[in-house]
Amino acid sequence: MINSDTFQFLLAAKQAEIKVLQQLGANCELVSLVSELVHQLQRERGMSNLYLASGSALFGKERQAQLVAVTLQEQSLRQRLQQHYLHKSDARNSSRLLSSVSMALLAMDDLAALREQISLQKISTLASTQAFSRLIHSWQTVVSEAADIASDAEICRLLVVLQHLMRLKELAGQERAWGSIGFAKGDFSADLRERLSELDTAQRQTTEQLLQSATAELAQQWHAQEGSQGSKDLTQLRLMLQQFTDQNCTVPAIADIWYQLATERMDQMQLLQNEITGQLQRQAASKLIEAKQQLDQYQHKLNLPTQHDKTLIHSVLFDPAMPGLYGDASIEQHRLEPAGFSFLYQLLNEQASHINRIQAELAQVKTKAEEHRVQQRAKMWLMQHQNITEPAAHKLLQQQAMSQNCTMTDIARQLLQTN
Amino acid sequence: MINSDTFQFLLAAKQAEIKVLQQLGANCELVSLVSELVHQLQRERGMSNLYLASGSALFGKERQAQLVAVTLQEQSLRQRLQQHYLHKSDARNSSRLLSSVSMALLAMDDLAALREQISLQKISTLASTQAFSRLIHSWQTVVSEAADIASDAEICRLLVVLQHLMRLKELAGQERAWGSIGFAKGDFSADLRERLSELDTAQRQTTEQLLQSATAELAQQWHAQEGSQGSKDLTQLRLMLQQFTDQNCTVPAIADIWYQLATERMDQMQLLQNEITGQLQRQAASKLIEAKQQLDQYQHKLNLPTQHDKTLIHSVLFDPAMPGLYGDASIEQHRLEPAGFSFLYQLLNEQASHINRIQAELAQVKTKAEEHRVQQRAKMWLMQHQNITEPAAHKLLQQQAMSQNCTMTDIARQLLQTN
Known part of the structure; x- marks a missing residue:
């Protein structure tokens, strides 16, 4: 028994993604x-x-x-x-x-x-x-x-x-x-x-x-x-x-x-x-x-009349892969027959891992950019407070990083945190 | 001579902030x-x-x-x-x-x-x-x-x-x-x-x-x-x-x-x-x-007829505080008389520093939350790959951090990066 809200929110999630991409x-x-x-x-x-x-x-x-x-x-x-x-x-x-x-x-x-x-x-x-x-x-x-x-x-x-x-x-x-x-x-x-x-x-x-x-x-x-x-x-x-x-x-x-x-x-x-x-x-x-095609696919799947009958109940609540009970790894699972998941649950899992993948990739790129920004901010601070030029500030960070055996970002962070 | 687009974009920036807050x-x-x-x-x-x-x-x-x-x-x-x-x-x-x-x-x-x-x-x-x-x-x-x-x-x-x-x-x-x-x-x-x-x-x-x-x-x-x-x-x-x-x-x-x-x-x-x-x-x-009040204030200021006459040209282009030329700190500045900035430039500077402050505060909170998330992810990895419970995974991270004299987040990052 799947409530129509659930469909609507899955579609709305995709539509939100599309708007962001636009x-x-x-x-x-x-x-x-x-x-x-x-x-x-x-x-x-x-x-x-x-x-x-x-x-x-x-x-x-x-x-x-x-x-x-x-x-x-x-x-x-x-x-x-x-x-x-x-x-x-x-x-x-x-x-x-x-x-x-x-x-x-x-x-x-x-x-x-x-x-x-x-x-x-x-x-x-x-x-x-x-x-x-x-x-x-x-x-x-x-x-x-x-x-x-x-x-x-x-x-x-x-x-x-x-x-x-x-x-x-x-x-x-x-x-x-x-x-x-x-x-x-x-x-x-x-x-x-x-x-x-x-x-x-x-x-x-x-x-x-x-x-x-x-x-x-x-x-x-x-x-x-x-x-x-x-x-x-x-x-x-x-x-x-x-x-x-x-x-x-x-x-x-x-x-x-x-x-x-x-x-x-x-x-x-x-x-x-x-x-x-x-x-x-x-x-x-x-x-x-790509996102629009995925939305079309979702809508197509949701409109297939036979799919609703195949839907299995309890998919989320009895999915051993779904976290819930603390330290649950070793516990015997309540199984439903026939084994398998409803198509909507599959779609949702696909969407969730799609979002997680995008987030993880983005986080990686942003971390790099953030490191660059921290270095720039530290240089600005040095320029203002030690009255030196940007190349001199860059050199200072570089030398400190080498002498302390860490990255320039580490040095920049220390500098910004202590000042 | 201020183009009306400039007003419009300042207002649109505030409206965007309001929509996000809604x-x-x-x-x-x-x-x-x-x-x-x-x-x-x-x-x-x-x-x-x-x-x-x-x-x-x-x-x-x-x-x-x-x-x-x-x-x-x-x-x-x-x-x-x-x-x-x-x-x-x-x-x-x-x-x-x-x-x-x-x-x-x-x-x-x-x-x-x-x-x-x-x-x-x-x-x-x-x-x-x-x-x-x-x-x-x-x-x-x-x-x-x-x-x-x-x-x-x-x-x-x-x-x-x-x-x-x-x-x-x-x-x-x-x-x-x-x-x-x-x-x-x-x-x-x-x-x-x-x-x-x-x-x-x-x-x-x-x-x-x-x-x-x-x-x-x-x-x-x-x-x-x-x-x-x-x-x-x-x-x-x-x-x-x-x-x-x-x-x-x-x-x-x-x-x-x-x-x-x-x-x-x-x-x-x-x-x-x-x-x-x-x-x-x-x-x-x-x-x-607060954001709506700021928008009202902006609109009020923009509608004051006398303000337009007081507007000084070249505010941005000749503001020594505005970055531009590389290593420019020591260079003599071209000054405009009378000294001062146009009210719109002031508003924009206020808005920019408002946004920067919000961003900086948010970044601090997010960093903390991100550290927590990294720890959680590292624990999940340990639970799955070493077949241990969450408390055991937590203890493992804690022990490593103590023995290596660094934070649990550092250990968690190392673990996620090398695996």
């Missing part, structure tokens, strides 16, 4: 659009620097064209945002994600005024670079939030990879900007060289994190890209910049090459990002289709 | 009803045992009255379930919670058949106890799932306390059942005494966990309750049972006292549970009111 799909699409917008903003930052540094002589046209490209990308992002997050009554919006979106939108609202200051040469290249970097950071936060709230292991892993790749590309973008500022001033001061060296180190560290979470295929693509002639030439240029003394004068031709090579590398990285955002959207779509 | 409130109400249903089922289990053991001579009337009490409680639970989880289009149902609900409902569907077997004396007291215990366990799983998915630290903590208390009460219920079986048979075999001793140990362990997560106030109530004359008398009886040899004959009068004292203790525990479920519902309601 939201996950929308978040994956959002992240793809954010990745592209950040790419365009990074281009605008670079061109704005060259425009500012040349006293409006260079890159005027290119910059105007780039403003249009950013605006177009912004429009399609805003449109999607409205469709998916504001005008859907059953959207399972995350307060965290939307809060980060509104912060990024607020930053975007200030872009017009920033552009005006640039056009009028009323802002330094440094201040402009800072402003663009904050804007880009606000969009990166949206991607981290999306990764944090992702409810599927594979998609969460892809989002973490994307997060690392976006961070890496942003470090490359800042390296390009600092290099351009140096060339424009004709002065690579010790401070500037130190900064470029730190960005190089940070890129190595982020690459390590990227490769830890990336699939073998993606890692291969990454290595192929970093092994290209352009990347090698860029490495040569980096070494050259580090040789410059304070008095060195630089050749404008090298400035062009620097900008072009750095830009080429960033474009390559963007292709990799597109690869990942494509995978994200395909994964989200296929998980959704 | 669902949390529904889950708290569900858990309260489950706690009461389990209490009634435990009473039915006890009476059914006495009815079976006496060959239908005793507790016939009491049992019939109890069936009605269970049915009434079941009806109000089912009604609430339908209202909150099936007939609300905007419900943010959790697939995990609903899946556990459907499993528990399926178990409930079998209760009628179990009762029939009991009425006809076609089932042993042991098999009946097993069946009731599985049914109760399936409802306890609903409470654990609710705790797992709770998005508020204080409510999550209360749910964890409730979980421990329900487990403790169930162990007490099983102790009552085994004692009753022993008295009915007039035989406390070594096996039965071992079982009672294990349940005693398990109750001590669970009490430890309960007191670790409970507030000082609740801990005090618990100690007061365990210090009552009834509880002391029960402890005396426990010691007496352990003295019985296999040949001992027991006196029926003691059986009555055992049942009454154990029942009294369980009723006291239920009062504590009611206290907690009351707190849960009040907490959920007050968090919801």
